[in-house]
Amino acid sequence: xxxxxxxxxxxxxxxxxxxxxxxxxxxxxxxxxxxxxxxxxxxxxxxxxxxxxxxxxxxxxxxxxxxxxxxxxxxxxxxxxxxxxxxxxxxxxxxxxxxxxxxxxxxxxxxxxxxxxxxxxxxxxxxxxxxxxxxxxxxxxxxxxxxxxxxxxxxxxxxxxxxxxxxxxxxxxxxxxxxxxxxxxxxxxxxxxxxxxxxxxxxxxxxxxxxxxxxxxxxxxxxxxxxxxxxxxxxxxxxxxxxxxxxxxxxxxxxxxxxxxxxxxxxxxxxxxxxxxxxxxxxxxxxxxxxxxxxxxxxxxxxxxxxxxxxxxxxxxxxxxxxxxxxxxxxxxxxxxxxxxxxxxxxxxxxxxxxxxxxxxxxxxxxxxxxxxxxxxxxxxxxxxxxxxxxxxxxxxxxxxxxxxxxxxxxxxxxxxxxxxxxxxxxxxxxxxxxxxxxxxxxxxxxxxxxxxxxxxxxxxxxxxxxxxxxxxxxxxxxxxxxxxxxxxxxxxxxxxxxxxxxxxxxxxxxx
Numbered sequence: 001x002x003x004x005x006x007x008x009x010x011x012x013x014x015x016x017x018x019x020x021x022x023x024x025x026x027x028x029x030x031x032x033x034x035x036x037x038x039x040x041x042x043x044x045x046x047x048x049x050x051x052x053x054x055x056x057x058x059x060x061x062x063x064x065x066x067x068x069x070x071x072x073x074x075x076x077x078x079x080x081x082x083x084x085x086x087x088x089x090x091x092x093x094x095x096x097x098x099x100x101x102x103x104x105x106x107x108x109x110x111x112x113x114x115x116x117x118x119x120x121x122x123x124x125x126x127x128x129x130x131x132x133x134x135x136x137x138x139x140x141x142x143x144x145x146x147x148x149x150x151x152x153x154x155x156x157x158x159x160x161x162x163x164x165x166x167x168x169x170x171x172x173x174x175x176x177x178x179x180x181x182x183x184x185x186x187x188x189x190x191x192x193x194x195x196x197x198x199x200x201x202x203x204x205x206x207x208x209x210x211x212x213x214x215x216x217x218x219x220x221x222x223x224x225x226x227x228x229x230x231x232x233x234x235x236x237x238x239x240x241x242x243x244x245x246x247x248x249x250x251x252x253x254x255x256x257x258x259x260x261x262x263x264x265x266x267x268x269x270x271x272x273x274x275x276x277x278x279x280x281x282x283x284x285x286x287x288x289x290x291x292x293x294x295x296x297x298x299x300x301x302x303x304x305x306x307x308x309x310x311x312x313x314x315x316x317x318x319x320x321x322x323x324x325x326x327x328x329x330x331x332x333x334x335x336x337x338x339x340x341x342x343x344x345x346x347x348x349x350x351x352x353x354x355x356x357x358x359x360x361x362x363x364x365x366x367x368x369x370x371x372x373x374x375x376x377x378x379x380x381x382x383x384x385x386x387x388x389x390x391x392x393x394x395x396x397x398x399x400x401x402x403x404x405x406x407x408x409x410x411x412x413x414x415x416x417x418x419x420x421x422x423x424x425x426x427x428x429x430x431x432x433x434x435x436x437x438x439x440x441x442x443x444x445x446x447x448x449x450x451x452x453x454x455x456x457x458x459x460x461x462x463x464x465x466x467x468x469x470x471x472x473x474x475x476x477x478x479x480x481x482x483x484x485x486x487x488x489x490x491x492x493x494x495x496x497x498x499x500x501x502x503x504x505x506x507x508x509x510x511x512x
Contacts, residue, residue, distance in 0.1 A: 024442040026427065044424045050463055051416035055248035055279075056109035057328050059097045059321060060263075062195045062233060062253075063114040064089025073238045075111040075245070088114055091179045091194045093253055093317060096147065099177070100318040101251070103346040104325030108332065111247070115233040121196035124229035126180075126205050128168060128189040129222045130161040137164070140216025144168065145209045146191075147179060148313035148348035155216040161187030164219065179203055179315075193229060199253055200229035202286065202316045209313050209348070235262045246270075246277040248331070251324045253317030255285050255295075260304070267303035271407075276418070278303070278411050280387075280404065282327070284319035286310060289360045296368035299388035302401035306388055308369040311354035312380075314347045322347050327385065327404070335408035336465050338499035339385045349374040384501065409465055409496050420456055421449070430486060446488055450478040453492060460494070468495040 028038040056077070063070055067089055078084050084098035085091075094112050101110060128144075142153040142164075153171045155164060165184035172182035172191065180191040180203065193200035205223055208215060215221075232254045239262060252263055263281050270277045284307040285295060292308035299306065307323055322344040330339055349355070356364070361371040361383060368388035372380050389401035401407050429443045437443050454473045460466045472494055481487035 024440050044426070050459060051412065051419055053248070053332065053412070053415065054109060055246060056111055057101075057249040057251065057324060058242070058247040058279075059094060059101060059110065059112045059251045060115060060235070060238065060253065061093040061097050061112065061251075061317065062117060062197060062199070063092045063094050064194065065117055070114050072114055072116040073241050075113040075242060077109065077111050084112055085177060088112065089194070090177045093179075093195050093199065095177060096179060096315065097251060097253060097317050097321040100314075100321035100346055101325045104322045104344065105329045108325070108328045113238055113242070115235065115238055117196045118231045118233050121231040121233070122227070122229050123196050124193045124200040124203060125226040126191040127224050127226050128165070128191070128205075129224070130164045130168075130187045130189070131220045131222070132161060132218055133220050135218045137219045138217035140214065140219070142168065142216060142219070142221065143208050143210065143213035144171070145204070145206050145313050146172070147204050147315045147318065148209070149175075149178075150210075151175060151178075155219060159219075164221075165189045168221075180205075190226070195229075197229050197232045197254075198256060199232055199317065201225075204313045204315060206313060209351075232256050232259055235259055239263070239266050247279045249324045249328045250279055250281040251317075251321050252281050252283040253320060255283055255306075255316065260299070264299075264301050264304050268301060271303055276414065278407075280305065280407070282307070282320050282324040284309065284316040284323065286312065286316055289356070289364060292364055292369050293367040296364065296388060297390070299368055300390055302387050302389040302407045304388045305370050305385060305404055306368065307372065307385075308364055309372060310350055310356075312348055312350045319344065319347055323382065323385070326382070331408050334464065335412045336405050336497050336499075338403065338405060338501070339382050340499075340501075342382045344372065344380040344382070347380045349378050349380050403499055403501075405499055406496060413460060413465065413494060416460075417453065417456060421452070424452070430480070430488065432480065446478040446480055449488055449490070450476055453478070453490065457494065464497060466494045467497055471495065 025040055027040045032038065058075060070088060078098065081095065081098040081102050085095045088094045094114060098112065137155060137157060137159045139157050140155045142155055144151040144153055151171045153168050165187050168189045169182035169184035172178055172180065180193050183190045191205060193203055207221060207223065250263060252259065260283065267279055267281060269275060270279060280303050282305045285292060286309055288310060296306060307319055309319060326342040326344065327339050330337065330342060355374055356371060364371055365384060365386060368386065368390050370385045371383040373383045374380055385404045387401050387404055387407065390397060392398045392400065425444050427442060431437060431443050431445050433445045433447045435445065453476060457466060457469045457472050461469045466472065472492065475493050477491040479489055481489050
């Protein structure tokens, strides 16, 4: 609803009217006597379009603690993965997350926040034991993969196991950005994670991932996990430092209950009506269908998404960063449009035998776990991105926030309405409906606000965010608060558009 013109028409007793100058200036002085042409510019009517949000994302992660220039727990805006490597350590957790993020999104503003290792944090190690089952090693290439990245190790005929181990170690240590270091001794290669914490156990080390990979003849390499990293960072200081900052998406690499619980508690607080700096965390977890079901059913938040997968060479934090990159870009265009089929660029697909069957995926979607599929070309794609919200305050199952699109759309509508009203009526007076004030007066009434909200809902309808605006208008209530004369209370029930997820078709045919 356009704001009233600033030249008033004052009603007269005989029913006529006399034009009167009733311009509601905010800058032009009422006490001017010197000749002067004062022209005030008011932008309050230039708010016709929808809200333009440019909310950044935040990658949370560990860094190389030997770098003395890093300021812990303070977000830094970044523009490339190479910048993250230079500032926070090549092969660090933040570096790997940045690689996955920028492979999927180069437009959304993104910050990284370096979290220091916890006291007592430890590394993960793996051993690669080289043996010669029989005869002589033949020429070939050993296909080693670390977090899905290929490390081809040239093997020549007649090599000893010590020479093979040295070649493997050199291949690992010579690659910039590798998340582990390698040491060879007596035919055994020991890989040690560069980072510390329980998250390091998610680093994937395997051989012969691609169908075309072939083990060199007469060479055997056995991979074993020697020690598991322990103790993830504490997020308390980080959360306190960003209390006045808003990020739309948080990429969380840590899946332990303490880390997830701490961030989720903060996001639920931000979702509240008195804060309204909402954001959404995305993490990922590898495990069997049963393991993921147990994990998902223990959670219940509209602000948290967990992507479940099994046996992919890519680390869970890369999955989370890739998904957040795709989703943040898509949500900026249309928060209500489902994220189905968006590709996770750079993420290596699980082997066919480890991919979810339809019944397994369907079960996970009832357990608060978002799912992915693998297309015929081997690309991992989002199947359905749901939140972990499964039950209401009474413990009753509900689809209220099933798809992430629902809280995302509500977040957009809330921010848009708040910005519109605050921008259009920043210094308005409040009067009852029926008050005979000049139309140029900076006064708003409940009915005027109601009209504004209905017009705004028509905009939301045109953007494909809501439907049934006629029903919305009929149920909309805007009244003055009986206990506070400066307050207006609004009840509104927008009907959010739904995502198309299931199509049921019955074919009842005839034989001619």
